[in-house]
Amino acid sequence: MFKAGEFWNRRFQEHVKETSRYLKYIFNGHIAVAMFFFISALAYYYQQWLLTVPEDFPTEWVVGIAFGLVASYSPVRTLLKEPDLVFLLPAEHKLGEYFKRCLVYSFFVQLYLILLVAAALGPLYFTTFPELGTRYYLGMIALTLVIKLLNMMANWWMLKERNANIRHTDLFVRILLSIVFFFFLSQGNQLFSIITGVLLLLVVAYIYSLAHKKAGLVFDLLVEKDQARMRTFYRIANMFTDVPHLKNPVKKRHALVQLLAQGVPFRQSESFTYLYRITFVRSSDYLGMYFRLIAIGGLAVWFVPNVWIKIAFAILFLYLSAFQMMSLWNHHRTIAWVDIYPVNKEAKQKAMVRFLKQLMLFQTFLFTVLFIVQWNVLGILITALGGTLFSLAFIKTYIKPRIV
Incomplete structure (x- = not known):
């Protein structure tokens, strides 16, 4: 009963x-x-x-x-x-x-x-x-x-x-x-x-x-x-650990896909470059989270009065974005046909590293623009230089060893 x-x-x-x-x-x-x-x-x-x-x-x-x-x-x-x-x-x-x-x-x-x-x-x-x-x-x-x-x-x-x-x-x-x-x-x-x-x-x-x-x-x-x-x-939990049974709805977003994919050369070695870019745009996870973090970090940079705290927030949100975008590496892990691409693993890693670097540098540029609008010379110099150096160092020392 x-x-x-x-x-x-x-x-x-x-x-x-x-x-x-x-x-x-x-x-x-x-x-x-x-x-x-x-x-x-x-x-x-x-x-x-x-x-x-x-x-x-x-x-x-x-x-x-x-x-x-x-x-x-x-x-x-x-x-x-x-x-x-x-x-x-x-x-x-x-x-x-x-x-x-x-x-x-x-x-x-x-x-x-x-x-x-x-x-x-x-x-x-x-x-x-x-x-x-x-x-x-x-x-x-x-x-x-x-x-x-x-x-x-x-x-x-x-x-x-x-x-x-x-x-x-x-x-x-x-x-x-x-x-x-x-x-x-x-x-x-x-x-x-x-x-x-x-x-x-x-x-x-x-x-x-x-x-x-x-x-x-x-x-x-x-x-x-x-x-x-x-x-x-x-999706929130997936930022911290693998969630094997996560089902991700896919959105078309033709204009954004065309914008990001049009610069990718039509070569075999660039297969994963194309794949990661359209996954970033069409998946319901990455694009929204990336721009939400930029928006929250930008508000902190704009409204916090102390320049050093502004810079700390800019670096903090660079770290948060890169840490969460790392899950792109495992996004297609359950799809068998990706494993039979005639592309070596080094090309896959190179594509991932390059795309994450572009995302971090673009975010650094946006935060620097906020300092330019407020005309804070110290903030401009430290955010531009520090954000770039942090992005390169974080990718080399933290991300690269984990995407093997």
Whole structure:
């Protein structure tokens, strides 16, 4: 006899075992140390900035957007797998207890986001609105939990809807209402926050009424959503250790492929040069992560006042980018036909080293441009020279010995 509670316990234990297996690599790796330095430096300069925060700084918008987004981001983890599309369908009417536990688990596992945002924005809020006090801010946090619960239930009910446009429109409306609600609430405008909250409740009630007209759960959508979230986790874990069963969706990106591939000579020895370039562009992992790190590092270089810390951030993000792009080397390890290329291994290594060097030097150039715009001569010279030397030394001493 099928027991939903026991089935949940078994799936949950498997999920914890799978995620903890990779979490130990993430939190013990080089990047964890580097990010600790990054967060510590940001916290220091954040504290210094609060001493001179402008009176007209839009704190209510910052708080409204941040709280609204974390309250709206409420995915439901169902822990379903592809075989469930066949084997669980006959027991769908018995899965009520299973999905209740999924909702409870999803809600509590996401609370850390609210705590992080509340802790980060607390000092700014108390600096801008000291008259509202700590109790009011704690009340805002409590209301964030309520709004998050409402959004999570709405997300769950909308998973009965197959039309992606309807789901996206619903999500956009709820995000907008959540942001406006916390915008008014953060500045103490309780009347308009109540009106916005009532509108959000009406939207959620309407979603509930629509969902109960649907025949049942859309199992393939539930599996697709859960697998997408696991792929995201695996992509993060893949930066620290090999994830053999990682499935990477491929995107066309014709313009970028043409831009990077047009300069590759049509020669046998350049086969891996072409392969690594189009993999970097078309895989869902590398291109986005590379430019996100450039963006975060660029913001640090632009806003941090101390020139030496600026330079340290530039070198730090060079290291982070190179460390993560190293996984390109093993990207095709499970594809047999790559091993039968009539190209020797030295050419493969040479192509990888050259491409990583180009990525690091391009990133060095972009960081140097930021110093040029700010016209910081010391920063220009040290970042350009130091970034170039670091890139060459890191590739020679760290990357080369590991791609054999």
